[in-house]
Amino acid sequence: MDDAEAVSRRVAAVWRIESARIVATLARYVGDVGLAEDLAQEALVDALRQWPAQGVPANPGAWLTAVGKRTAIDAWRRRERLDHRYAAIAHDLENGLDPDAAPWDPDTIDDDVLRLIFISCHPVLAREQHVALTLRVVGGLTSEEIARAFLVPTATVQQRIVRAKKTLSAARVPFEVPERAEFPERLSSVLGVLYLIFNEGYAASAGEEWMRPELALEALRLARSLASLVPREPEVHGIVALFEFQASRFGARTTPAGEPILLPDQDRSRWDHTLITRGSAALARQDALGRGRGYYGLQAAIAQCHATALRAEDTDWERISVLYEALGRLAPSPVVELNRAVAVSMSEGPATALRIVDGLVASGALAGYHVLPSVRGELLHRLGRTEEARSEFVAAARLAGNDRERAVLRRKIDDVDAAS
């Protein structure tokens, strides 16, 4: 590895650790997240140019922030008619420019990072912009990395980010944490974005690979950070717990060749028990707040039932059915109902479950969703109705979005054929 290569890897590591704080600090000064991100990116380019020759500074994060501020000041100074407002900001900025000065006040930085998270998930933006912006400015991922994770062209991601920044500027979104009245809704939007990122990594919706653990682990990392920033919010601990439990299975979910291994067949000794312990701890933190379990907390509780069952046959399906029922009451959804049917099939048998699934089929709510025929096929198979089971698996294979899942369904068809 030559020097330039080594430095650029070092810069990438610094960026990953510091980017949210750098962008957040700059955003507080310039009042615009888009501009702050541009300034930070320019500083990064400077670092790549200067550090190989001059060496990496003692406090690289502060260096990058200082360079970002300097760039902002220079831009303002160049304006022909420097108005008083800019002059005042420029003056304030210059007074805090020594990169080796005491590190930033951690409490202020934390507040700034929280603001940054809320703004990345602001309601004036579309969901795909939330995802791109959150990963880019909070997670410190490059556009290339985001594009790779979501299997879209880099230009598409760049476009999303550019538009998002413009929209935020045009809407004059203040660099603030939402007020009390809108806080719950805004927080739930942030959690929704993290959930989406995690799930895209956990069960890739398109493409050849069944999961992209790096993306899910990034969502986990962001959720843990958020829990440190807003420790009094129960659902944040709920989502952390959920992610920890789900991520604990990453090492057991695929064969070395990348084929999926389904939950009952996984080698449970390969689950990451550190993550399971952390998941239980996060769930306990949610419970300790005494405000009950919400959408994510209930899902985490279900995931915990699986994670703490030593063998597949030890799974407490009765409890899982009850938890799904509670989840369905809280957030009615045909997907939750389908999952409840699976749990019921284990605790009460396939016939009861089939009635739930047939209700879903009749409602038409999940038409086109491959898991519905897949589950129905499974139940029919267990009831000995192999012909019907087979055609359900065929329908499911046709609807499945990624190659790995299709392969699993084809194997089920083979199993049915072998059994009949």
Next chain:
Amino acid sequence: MKYMLIMRSDDAAVEAFKDIPFEEVIERMGRYNESLIDAGVMAGGEGLTDASEGVVVDFSSQPPVVTDGPYGETKELFNGFWILQVSSKEEAIEWASRCPLGPGSKLEVRRVTELEDFPQDNEWIQKEAQWIADAEAAKKAESAKKGD
């Protein structure tokens, strides 16, 4: 991937630490640990008690010789570790460089092996996987007894 930061200090560093008020040491280390937790990368860690409480089992001769610590020729003492879950070796190094340690102290950065690093058909590797599961079972039974 997980990395272990292994803390080693020589006698001079240990002595120097004694001049700093204990509260200050605790606070500095506490802030560092908090930054790791806040960043979502802390996966675990432990500190060790004074080396004078330890012993050394030396395999230079057979049977191995057991001596009380601290141990004569040893230049550096191992006194604690962190385990970080990060995305690259560079990230682990970057976190290591931020640790509030002084002259005479070192952090060794080592990747923690994963099951994939070993041949999966080896009998002992499979046994080890089973031990982890058994240990979890014991822990679970223990906590069930306590009624939580």
